[in-house]
């Protein structure tokens with residue numbers, strides 16, 4: 033059954049070029065797939081979890097698998113972000129574990145050494161931040177501290193720290209050592225850019241002077257590696273801020289001047305926000321216009337990214353000389369086995385990245401990486417999940433899944449992969465639940481992949497059947513004879529104003545036109561174009577902003593009201609905040625931030641300032657409420673109420689998953705469905721081995737790294753009580 037999915041077929045010869053080995057200085061990449069350095073929210077806190085995650089990618093066919101940026105010194109402390117550290121020899125074992133795991137999987141291990149300069153506020157180390165110039169630190173939180181301009185001695189010290197980190201990287205077993213000058217996160221870029229380098233000495237002014245530090249770091253790293261590891265340079269090709277910043281014209285000169293030093297050029301765009309553009313704001317291969325033409329300036333291989341999931345696009349970029357290696361961060365998260373699937377002729381099985389940047393939100397919230405498409409991401413060691421493998425069923429219990437949204441589809445798919453007979457019943461005519469609806473909104477078409485991949489996999493599983501237009505009552509569910517029932521019936525948006533600001537319903541006149549997102553995608557509002565729509569967003573993720581766009585496209589005069597100080601505030605965690613706020617304004621949406629909706633009347637709405645409480649009334653023909661959702665859990669509740677009937681129906685368990693349990697992100701719904709399938713008939717108490725090796729009693733437990741305690745009491749400090 034599932035073996036049909038796994039059976040390799042010969043790879044399509046069109047893709048042969050992707051599997052040619054590439055020499056990178058002293059090392060040989062087995063193919064052209066390179067997992068570029070990417071953050072993951074694990075860092076120094078969760079090195080074993082990271083090792084397992086990277087290993088799965090190596091096993092999945094990537095020729096090179098890299099770490100995220102690795103802080104080289106306490107003056108590069110990016111707290112609160114959790115990245116890897118290589119401050120001293122004590123950090124080597126954690127880094128070595130990751131390198132060993134990558135080697136176990138069959139790939140070369142790359143490490144990205146980073147001194148973050150003025151991007152490091154040093155909140156933990158409390159060292160004064162360092163930068164080319166005396167300027168405020170460049171952090172997301174606008175920390176109230178400035179970097180001091182580095183002296184010549186500071187620069188010499190930085191070079192020593194970087195050399196020491198390179199030596200430690202070699203000791204940890206890495207094959208490829210990065211010098212980082214990208215994403216606005218590295219001091220080497222801060223020196224390169226006239227926006228951040230206003231020095232007048234030998235490290236400032238002319239381009240030759242501004243590139244001096246990068247030249248020195250590359251030279252030092254090359255000397256330290258001395259043919260035992262390759263040297264890569266990750267370089268921003270354009271900061272896209274015009275003449276005041278680092279421009280392509282200058283980067284072309286840098287590439288030519290420094291080409292003898294690295295063994296690999298890794299080309300990125302501007303800041304992290306620019307380089308990791310979501311699908312809502314940019315297509316696959318979106319970096320191509322910025323990178324094209326640079327390859328001919330250098331003699332070393334070039335890697336670049338572009339959220340690549342199409343092997344045809346990859347081949348084209350290689351053949352047209354844009355890139356030599358296909359770089360990937362997000363596509364390798366969504367499908368760690370992407371290269372292997374191309375190699376095995378299973379392109380249809382690739383779980384394509386949807387470009388939502390939920391993975392980035394892990395790093396931004398200092399939590400373990402997660403992925404909308406790949407629920408096993410970050411769970412490889414913690415819970416023992418694998419993106420491709422799952423243990424066989426323990427018994428032939430037939431399972432009914434009610435609801436075919438992201439949670440129901442993933443539960444059915446994973447249960448089917450385990451070999452369980454599964455029936456999915458869906459009340460509507462389409463599979464996909466909220467994803468099917470939301471992917472029709474502006475910019476979200478790629479999100480449809482969440483449904484398409486799962487339905488494609490379900491089609492290959494003979495033991496899984498789906499029935500549409502099949503609303504199911506508790507009586508019917510009990511009468512079908514399933515041993516287990518999974519309730520994945522989703523959630524619906526509230527129409528009473530309750531959300532974060534209001535925890536009780538607001539006054540709404542019965543004659544007022546009030547709609548929810550569910551109303552919007554079930555039928556167009558029956559008002560003529562030009563009607564005044566007030567969209568109240570107290571949800572703060574993407575939907576309010578996207579619906580505002582959609583309503584503008586429908587010809588409405590849109591006012592977006594939100595208690596937050598920015599539109600779609602949580603999209604800061606998906607690197608979209610700036611684009612969202614720019615777009616709604618460019619579209620002509622009237623934006624009222626710091627205001628809460630207080631009441632709705634016929635043709636008008638009252639809002640209050642969240643700071644002063646002062647109220648104002650604005651005209652509104654329709655009010656759209658994007659505030660909070662209620663689980664649709666009637667079936668679950670009724671089945672639990674009828675527990676006395678379970679034995680008669682041969683029913684052993686009823687479990688609620690996804691939004692029907694607790695509304696959240698699509699990623700959370702997919703994860704919830706997967707968790708059901710993983711936990712079913714699993715070891716009692718879940719997978720969380722306690723420190724004594726026994727099973728943890730709490731099913732919510734998972735494996736975690738325990739802090740190694742330092743010797744206690746500490747060595748005498750020399751301070752006396754005189």
Ligand code: SF4
Pocket residue numbers: 361362363365366384385386387388389390391392402403404405406
């Ligand atoms: Fe792609 Fe979204 Fe997964 Fe990130 S979370 S890898 S953007 S699908």
